[in-house]
Amino acid sequence: MPTSKSNRAQTLRSLVQLLVNTSEVVIKEWEAEEQHPQPDDHLASSLPSHQLFEARRIIVAACGMCVDLVEDPRIRLQELSETFALSQAFDTTVRAGVPDILAEAMPRSGSVSAAELSQRTGIDEKKLVRLMRFLCSGGLYEEVKYLDFANTRMSGALAGNPPAQAFQLIYGTKAVIEPLAYLPETLLDPKMTSATSATESAFQKAFKTKQTLWDFVEGGDDSDEVVREIRQLFPLSMAGQTQLSSRSIVADFPWGSLGEATIVDVGGGVGSMCTELAKVFPNLQFVVQDLAAAIEQAKSYWKAEDPKALGTGRVELMVHDFFKEQPVKGAAVYLLRCVLHDWPDDDCVKILTRLREAMAPDSRILIAEMIIHPPLGSTQLKSAPAPLPANYGRASLMKGMHDIVMLSSLNGSERTPEQFVDIASRAGLRTEKIWECRSPVSITELRL
Ligand SMILES: C[S@@+](CC[C@H](N)C(=O)[O-])C[C@H]1O[C@@H](n2cnc3c(N)ncnc32)[C@H](O)[C@@H]1O
Structure with a gap:
């Protein structure tokens, strides 16, 4: 990453040029797709052409680098330290069935009011609005009319798709997030930092066990929430x-x-x-x-x-x-x-x-x-x-x-x-x- 202002300007210009050129590849691909629409199954939509795959990763990389170049680093760092709030807020809505509820409404009205969402999910309306508006800023939902919400491409990919929902939710289960919370403590522990065994990871610190994750789940009891969540998902x-x-x-x-x-x-x-x-x-x-x-x-x-x-x-x-x-x-x-x-x-x-x-x-x-x-x-x-x-x-x-x-x-x-x-x-x-x-x-x- 360039440090002097003139180098930064040069890099920003090259990135914008790369974005302009690469966007044309994506737009051509979209136009071609419109001519020959693919069947709308969840698997087909996940296989891009070689050109589209390459263009996508260039655009994602270039946008990320543009943000790092122009944003105040303190804001980026603050966002980073609170990223967990984003994934947990989204998981709450997925568990409550919001993507499915919004998808159901699509053919009728195109969106669902906060009041109806609250009534159908059981989440307090004011708190739900805070979650939804926060997630709109993350591109996960859209507020299409005042206090009326719809899916975006991202939340829409989970609608009517239980395997994708399970894949989304598994990373928010206690079995995954508790060991992550113990990662700094584990890597800074001189006795554990060089450990290579699956019985000496942050998982064991988090759950005060000598078992591996697999043995813990296999031998565990469904009354234990950690075990039950993993078995279900x-x-x-x-x-x-x-x-x-x-x-x-x-x-x-x-x-x-x-x-x-x-x-x-x-x-x-x-x-x-x-x-x-x-x-x-x-x-x-x-x-x-x-x-x-x-x-x-x-x-x-x-x-x-x-x-x-x-x-x-x-x-x-x-x-x-x-x-x-x-x-x-x-x-x-x-x-x-x-x-x-x-x-x-x-x-x-x-x-x-x-x-x-x-x-x-x-x-x-x-x-x-x-x-x-x-x-x-x-x-x-x-x-x-x-x-x-x-x-x-x-x-x-x-x-x-x-x-x-x-x-x-x-x-x-x-x-x-x-x-x-x-x-x-x-x-x-x-x-x-x-x-x-x-x-x-x-x-x-x-x-x-
Ligand atoms: C991350 S999953 C991948 C499953 C599968 N290959 C897939 O891609 O859908 C890892 C798999 O390894 C299996 N596994 C763990 N220990 C095993 C062992 N000792 N022998 C055989 N399978 C094992 C688990 O039961 C689990 O199904």
């Missing part, structure tokens, strides 16, 4: 995560070239990634592996989503602990989607080693996960145009946030390309290629 929130990234994972890797391959979805949850692949690639076969509770939920999930796949044996649901010997030998693909980020490096090396032992010479491991892009860039990832930081600055912020959630809850980590190379080589594997996808999640391919 987690499976559905993973389907919400699927909406965010699965179309690009399906489109940006050549699954079609695998023919009649078997995909083993290791730690696959209910297998929501596989249902997406199954829709597009009729020759692929699937094994979804997870712990017993998740596989139990997977049975009803597949019955609802793709009942034929269970009947024909196209999908096998298997209880398997990924720290134990991998029972499916020589599969074409072992998929790990959003699994390794839950674990410290040494555990990742163990998980990858169990897979390496089962691989045939042409097997591959596909890690579908966020990849941290350092501010100065990485030789393995595309860099942003100047004067933006090589990692697209503000457009990378979400990945960093996720990394810190993983750190505080599990001593887990989102990883840079170099960190993936390191854990892969410690497990006796090599990194073949990074497939950059049009979503926050990309694919890192490992081979023997």
